[in-house]
Amino acid sequence: xxxxxxxxxxxxxxxxxxxxxxxxxxxxxxxxxxxxxxxxxxxxxxxxxxxxxxxxxxxxxxxxxxxxxxxxxxxxxxxxxxxxxxxxxxxxxxxxxxxxxxxxxxxx
Numbered sequence: 001x002x003x004x005x006x007x008x009x010x011x012x013x014x015x016x017x018x019x020x021x022x023x024x025x026x027x028x029x030x031x032x033x034x035x036x037x038x039x040x041x042x043x044x045x046x047x048x049x050x051x052x053x054x055x056x057x058x059x060x061x062x063x064x065x066x067x068x069x070x071x072x073x074x075x076x077x078x079x080x081x082x083x084x085x086x087x088x089x090x091x092x093x094x095x096x097x098x099x100x101x102x103x104x105x106x107x108x
Contacts, residue, residue, distance in 0.1 A: 004072040004106045007064045010054030012095045017051040019082060019096060020044045039074045043067065069107070076103040 008016075020040060050063055067075065079100040086093040 001069045004067045004069060004103065005064050006067070006072075006099065006102050006106065007062045008099060008102075009062050009095075010050070010058055010060055012099060013047055013050035013054050013063065013065075015092050015095045016047050016099060017044070018092075019079070019085065020047060022085075036074050036078070039071055040078060043071050043075055067103075072103050072107055076100050076107065079103070 020043065046065060050065060053060070053063065079096050083093060083096045083100070086096060
C-alpha cells in the first residue's frame with residue numbers, strides 16, 4: 001500500500017495534537033482500544049513535531065503528514081468519534097472535519 005499524505009495548515013497540527021492527547025476511542029473493546037492506542041501513539045509523535053514547527057513559524061505554508069494506511073484509518077475514526085469535543089462551527093471543529101474528510105477521500 002502506498003502511504004497516505006495529507007496536507008494541512010500549520011495551525012491544524014496544533015488542534016490535531018490537542019485532540020490526540022486527550023481523545024477517547026469510544027465504543028471499542030479492550031483489545032481494539034489497545035491496538036488503536038498503539039497505532040495512534042506513533043501518529044501522535046509525528047503530529048507533535050509538526051505542531052512544534054507550527055508554533056515556531058505559524059505563517060508558514062501547509063505541511064504534509066505521511067501516514068500508513070492503517071494509521072490514516074484509525075486517525076479518521078478517532079477524529080469522527082471525537083469531533084464533538086469542539087463547538088460546532090468553531091475553527092477547531094471545522095479543522096477536525098477538514099482533516100477527517102481529506103483522510104476519507106484518500107482512503108477510498
